[in-house]
Amino acid sequence: MEDIVIIGGGPAGLSAALYTLRGGKATTVIARDGGALSRASGVENYFGAPGTPDGRALVEAGRRQVADLGGTLLEEEVTALEWQDTFRITTTARTLEAKSVILATGASRATLPIPGLKELEGRGVSWCAVCDAFFYRGKHVAVLGSGPYALHEAEVLLPVAAKVTLLANGGAVTADFPPEVEIVPGPVAGILGEDRVTGVALADGAQLPADGVFIALGSAGGVELARKLGLPIQDNKVVADAAMATMIPGLFAAGDCVSPIQQASVAVGQGAIAGLSALKYLRGLEK
Numbered sequence: 001m002e003d004i005v006i007i008g009g010g011p012a013g014l015s016a017a018l019y020t021l022r023g024g025k026a027t028t029v030i031a032r033d034g035g036a037l038s039r040a041s042g043v044e045n046y047f048g049a050p051g052t053p054d055g056r057a058l059v060e061a062g063r064r065q066v067a068d069l070g071g072t073l074l075e076e077e078v079t080a081l082e083w084q085d086t087f088r089i090t091t092t093a094r095t096l097e098a099k100s101v102i103l104a105t106g107a108s109r110a111t112l113p114i115p116g117l118k119e120l121e122g123r124g125v126s127w128c129a130v131c132d133a134f135f136y137r138g139k140h141v142a143v144l145g146s147g148p149y150a151l152h153e154a155e156v157l158l159p160v161a162a163k164v165t166l167l168a169n170g171g172a173v174t175a176d177f178p179p180e181v182e183i184v185p186g187p188v189a190g191i192l193g194e195d196r197v198t199g200v201a202l203a204d205g206a207q208l209p210a211d212g213v214f215i216a217l218g219s220a221g222g223v224e225l226a227r228k229l230g231l232p233i234q235d236n237k238v239v240a241d242a243a244m245a246t247m248i249p250g251l252f253a254a255g256d257c258v259s260p261i262q263q264a265s266v267a268v269g270q271g272a273i274a275g276l277s278a279l280k281y282l283r284g285l286e287k
């Protein structure tokens with residue numbers, strides 16, 4: 001059992017790790033890449049870093065600090081997060097158990113501008129297989145996505161639904177889907193239905209009947225992971241209080257997945273608060 005698992009290796013996650021490690025708690029940071037800051041070619045507004053430091057260099061320096069303190073850095077993608085007194089984190093390579101988790105997954109990506117997707121949300125378009133699979137017992141569902149996260153959603157749906165189709169939407173299929181999942185490689189033109197989803201229109205003119213479409217584009221962000229735990233989401237952000245605590249004991253969130261102000265300084269600050277709050281939580285468990 002890990003003390004603390006941090007999902008996200010950007011400024012928020014790495015900053016949190018500095019505090020949890022210096023507080024004496026074994027900490028694992030899981031990140032599929034360097035996050036938003038590593039894509040910034042020049043950062044001019046970060047305190048104490050004059051000139052235009054390369055964002056990637058800042059993130060690399062943060063990773064080195066975490067490694068020097070004995071933190072474990074895993075380059076993996078988290079596909080599921082479950083909670084039952086403690087946390088179970090599933091990645092593309094392993095399953096971890098942790099007493100406390102900090103979500104620092106950055107801003108959730110925009111959804112695709114596919115006609116019908118927004119309009120039929122909650123009426124056949126779902127963002128959470130664990131939450132909604134039950135409603136599709138014996139029905140035909142489609143999963144929009146093509147990577148490990150889409151595979152996870154398809155695996156949740158397979159035992160329940162009559163048929164699961166993967167809509168790769170022109171993307172490379174990067175996970176090993178079981179043969180029961182039919183893969184439709186071409187682009188999606190729209191989700192069909194008036195009151196409820198009835199099918200999917202493909203760009204080549206074909207139509208696929210479907211009772212539900214599960215969105216699993218890219219990887220699961222903090223919002224998707226929080227939603228699966230039944231946590232409230234507001235304006236596409238994870239809801240956390242001033243201590244960066246969510247409504248689940250031991251689960252904290254920081255940075256762009258929480259804050260409407262998407263800045264490295266805010267992410268670092270919130271990461272520090274989340275790290276300190278996680279330490280306080282763990283010390284409470286020890287009493």
Ligand SMILES: Cc1cc2nc3c(=O)[nH]c(=O)nc-3n(C[C@H](O)[C@H](O)[C@H](O)COP(=O)(O)OP(=O)(O)OC[C@H]3O[C@@H](n4cnc5c(N)ncnc54)[C@H](O)[C@@H]3O)c2cc1C
Binds near residue numbers: 076
């Ligand atoms: C091009 C660009 C330029 C910018 N310029 C500036 C600037 O000049 N000044 C400034 O202050 N801010 C700037 N920003 C904003 C700044 O980068 C962000 O506010 C900051 O990086 C947020 O930190 P974060 O840790 O919350 O998220 P991120 O840095 O986005 O990190 C998110 C982390 O979560 C990981 N992750 C997400 N989902 C999963 C998953 N399922 N499994 C495993 N890992 C996962 C990612 O791999 C990543 O490691 C810029 C952003 C961009 C894109």
